[in-house]
Amino acid sequence: MxxxxxxxxxxxxxxxxxxxxxxxxxxxxxxxxxxxxxxxxxxxxxxxxxxxxxxxxxxxxxxxxxxxxxxxxxxxxxxEHTIYDGIAEAIEALYAAGHRLAVVTAKNEPHARKIIASLPFGHRFVDVIGATLDGRLSHKPELIAEALDRLGADARDCTMIGDRRMDMEGAVHHAMRGIGVLWGFGSEEELRKAGADIVVARPSGLAEVAA
The missing domain is CATH 1.10.150.240 (Putative phosphatase; domain 2)
Known part of the structure; x- marks a missing residue:
């Protein structure tokens, strides 16, 4: 998977x-x-x-x-955040299907880990890769590279899922598939221009396109 x-x-x-x-x-x-x-x-x-x-x-x-x-x-x-409706169910469905899940974020890693640990589905992620406090790692291409290295993963077997152009640009940089989501802060136009292979409107749609 x-x-x-x-x-x-x-x-x-x-x-x-x-x-x-x-x-x-x-x-x-x-x-x-x-x-x-x-x-x-x-x-x-x-x-x-x-x-x-x-x-x-x-x-x-x-x-x-x-x-x-x-x-x-x-x-x-x-x-100061809320969990998007349907995300918990989507994460559980993807986990049950056998996918390996990780978080790759430009938020600094200590804060990202704190947030993920507080989420009811946070334990489904095998790792949280975030920015370094000194900014050495902060852009999505670098963060994805770090994630690939930590997990020993091949980019061809990975998918980046996110709501902004930076997520899709990071996927394109590593020649991996990018799935754009429309419940966040980026538009469909932004995501497609940045190279999204697929754009989904609701969390429930992730299980259908992530295989």
Missing amino acids: ATLFFDLDGTLIDSAVGITRCAAHAFERLGEPVPDDATLRSWIGPPLRVSFAPLLKDDARVEQAVEHYRERYETHGWA
């Missing part, structure tokens, strides 16, 4: 509240204007440093912002 890599934010959980509140907290701590909600929501998916850099335009300020973001995320933000 296939090895399935799941994105976290926008794929397994709706984490918009936690992410946007922590980003706003970082700007407030720096004495900077807080971007509007639409701008902050667009940050769900990319690495934090990539999102902060164009607005702060200074590497030292970006690092300060990341630290301020993390301080609130550690205490509050990690738990």
